[in-house]
Amino acid sequence: MITIAERTGFSISTVSRVLNGKAQKYRIADQTVKTITEEARKCNYQPNLTAQSLRTKRTNTIGLMVPSIDNPFFANIANVIIHEARLxxxxxxxxxxxxxxxxxxxxxxxxxxxxxxxxxxVPCGRDAHSLEEAATRTPIVLIDRYFPETTLPYVSTDNYLGSYNATRMLLESGHRKIRCIQGPPSSITTIERVRGYSEALQSYGIKDGGMVSGTDFSIQNGYVETKLALAGPEPPTAIFALSNTILLGTLKAVEEAGLNVPDDLSVISFDNYTYLDFLSPAITRVNQPIEEMGILAVKILLQALKNNEPSHTQILLPPNIIVRNSVRLLQDRDVPLRSAVLGDG
Incomplete structure (x- = not known):
């Protein structure tokens, strides 16, 4: 700033006010602003962010934590949040x-x-205590995963609704032996999706809770659990993969078994990606509103910063089912396809 002041002939305080965006407040002439900003550009001036943060108590920096950046779902969430924060x-x-x-x-x-x-x-722990403690020092917003009993703000999909509707679709297509391959059992997303699956089965009089297996949202998990299911004494007629990564492992195992989707085995996935339309066949899936989740999470956080008080906003967004060609209609279907799907009014 001293250099810019010397080159333009203006005082250091005037240069400082212009470069800190306070020209209008101090009624600095437009031509003066133009001269100073052009000289700053020539000097490749960069503000000292550390000094600014000491003065404003803000760094204009947000922390984002996800449990697996190589998972396309979390990579998409990160992409939306980074883009929205940049705005x-x-x-x-x-x-x-x-x-x-x-x-x-x-x-x-x-x-x-x-x-x-x-x-x-996106929390990976089993309880909210450590995050609630951290939130007393820094505003925290949960996205995708959350805790049932917490005052922390969160934005997530209504995983129960999506899973219930997907399972009902399989049931209404005549399937009764439906294998559900889950993610981490302690994750709220897994818990809610399995709950939706189980209650859909119960609505059809299937009381034993169905066939649930799996340990994480990985390709290997989908592959191993599908291998075991197909080799068992009562192989399923349909598989509900609770993530797209699980789905990819499932499809590999089905191919190795010499089976065909949907003729030999119907498949539905949780999560939506464009590439699913380019598989053969295109995959029916539960679509999560990722963009809306990311935008809302950023807005909730920035609102808390603006108000200088914690937010308690908790939002569950409804998913929808994208119907493609991976579900076969069996001959013993009981009711029309859409009659009992939640939210179909």
Whole structure:
């Protein structure tokens, strides 16, 4: 700023006010602003963010933590959040907790040490205590996953509704032996999806809760569990994969078994990606409103920062089913396809 002041002939205080966006407040002439900003550009001037943060108590930085960045679903969430935050001139620091509670806690501490303004997180832990404690120091918004009993704000899909409707679609197509391959059993997304699956079965008089197996949202999990299911004494006529990564493993196992989708085995996936329309056959799936989730999470966090008080906003967004060609209609179907799907008015 001293250099710019010397080259333009204006005082250091005038240069400082212009470069800090306070020209209008101090009624600095437009020509003066133009001269100073052009000289700053020539000098490749960059503001000292550390000094600014000490003065404003803000760093314009958001922490984002996801449990697996190589999972396309979480990569998409990160993409939406980074894009939305940029619209408000916020930088995002991304951390992968790798589905590990210890790494999650260390990641939170690391973000705190960098004086970030707030955190958006897909939690991997089983309870909210550590995050609720952290939220007393820095605003935190949960996305995708949340805790049933918490005051922390969150934005997620209504996983129960999506799973219930997908399972009913299989049931109404005549399927009774429906294998459900789940993600992490402690995750609220898994819990709610399995609940929707189980209650849909119960609505058809299937009381034993169905066939649920699996441990995580991985391709390997889908592959192994499908192998075991197809080799069992009562192989399923349909598989409900609770994520697209699980689905990919399922499709590989089905191919190796010499079976065909949907002629030999019907398949539905949770999550929507364009590439599913380019598989043969195109896959029927539950579509989560990822873009809306990311936008809402950023807005809730920024509103908390603006108001300087914690938010308690908790939102579940309804998913919808994209019908394609991976479900076969069996001969013993009981009712018309859409009659009992929740939300079909």
């Amino acid at each position: 408000y001139k916020y930088t995002v620091i991304l951390i992968d907790s790798m589905e590990n509670e210890k790494d999650e806690r260390e990641g939170i501490d690391s973000l705190m040490s960098r004086n970030i303004d707030g955190i958006i997180i």
